[in-house]
Amino acid sequence: AKRNGKNGYYVHSNEVARPTVEHIVLLSDLRKAIKNNELSIVFQPIINVLTKKIVAMEALVRWYHPEQGVIPPNQFIPLAEESGLIVPIGESIVRKALKQQQAWIQEGLEPIRIAVNVSVKELQDQDFAKRMEAALKDLKASPEWLELEITENMMIYNEPTILNNLRRIKDLGVRLSIDDFGTGYSSLGYLKRLDVDTLKIDQSFIRDCPHSHDGRAITDTIIALAQHLHMNVIAEGVENDKQLQYLANRGCVEAQGYFISPPLKSEEAKRLLQKGIN
Ligand code: C2E
Ligand code: CA
Ligand code: CA
Ligand code: CA
Secondary structure, rough: OEEEOOOOOOEEOOOOOOHHHHHHHHHHHHHHHHHHOOOOEEEEEEEEEEOOOEEEEEEEEEEEOOOOEEEEEHHHHHHHHHHHHHHHHHHHHHHHHHHHHHHHHHHOOOOEEEEEOOOHHHOOOOOOHHHHHHHHHOOOOOOHHHEEEEEEHHHHHHOOOHHHHHHHHHOOOOOEEEEEEEOOOOOOHHHHHHHOEEEEHHEEEEEEEEOHHHHHHHHHHHHHHHOOOOOOEEEOOOOHHHHHHHHHHHHHOOOOOOOOOOEEHHHHHHHHHHHOOO
């Protein structure tokens, strides 16, 4: 392989751009992965800042590739979105998450919220809400214990299909959360219009807390916004004690991050639910 000075891509000697070839191979691998059940989820705990109790788990997808090992979502979710494969993948993730949630309840654990990430491509599908309803019914799960995480940028589409799906999942009683809050589209009217339940403060702002003035200013502002609008607020990417302390002092309700726990496989997640944090 040599360097193509113009766009920075590495190219094979046959001059076929590597990203293209890799994408085609990866896409065919991804189709196989769905069939062979190579996609699974890990769970990252979300705690109440004051009580330190685990109140929720965020489901994060992992691809266990037979040759390449674990492929992180950032490397295949965009491809799944482009190809439309995100629709069946997303549905299977929700079903896996709800199934695990029900299993924990049956094993005697207290119910906790499960948060699942949803791509805009999924919400552009006419039948998204219908499929969520069917998943909840099939798995005998309670809608109020499911929270769907969408990003702010979804609102710039202003598409009837997306808005209809969001309205219908809210009507089912499913919770709605805005992920990476503060990084995207900044018209705030939609928060009330869509009856959003939770704001997740983006990791980049927490990373800057408490040492940077701007990091603090943005974090404080999002916490206050959530309070004024009677919403839950979660700080993401909490990596040290100072940050958690800061968030507690500012009245942030919930927190998530490596300092609390990395994403865990289901058995480890269960053990943590049993013994608690600390
Ligand atoms: P996200 O939804 O913002 O998820 C948070 C990401 O930050 C996760 O990466 C998580 O492992 C990581 N993280 C957690 N705590 C910390 C911390 O303290 N410090 C730092 N630096 N990172 C932390 P992951 O699992 O690689 O996921 C990356 C992104 O891929 C997610 O960002 C989400 O946008 C997307 N994604 C993951 N799972 C799914 C899924 O099931 N469906 C869809 N559509 N997207 C997904
Ligand atoms: Ca998320
Ligand atoms: Ca996030
Ligand atoms: Ca994200």
